[in-house]
Amino acid sequence: MSEPTRKYSISMPQDVAEAARARGGPSGLSAYVAAAVARQIERDNLNELIAVAEAEHGPVTDEDIQAKREQLRRAREEQGTAASGEASAA
Structure with missing residues (x-):
């Protein structure tokens, strides 16, 4: 609604x-x-x-921001790798 x-x-x-x-x-x-x-x-x-x-x-410091950006980048890479593996296993 x-x-x-x-x-x-x-x-x-x-x-x-x-x-x-x-x-x-x-x-x-x-x-x-x-x-x-x-x-x-x-x-x-x-x-x-x-x-x-x-x-x-x-x-929040610039270093804090950069550390979080790096953490997000790694997490996205890991998700991309996991998603690729799932797609090829299907």
């Missing part, structure tokens, strides 16, 4: 509105704008979580 919708009046620069309308395609401008606003809300929520975590545990 879809969330109920309401009509709102918003103002934005004309060039932004025209670009959004062009990218909205068959779904239209309203769907495009709603998706963009939903993504921004997700980003705002993540930034709030990061601020709380950093207040409790200290800031």
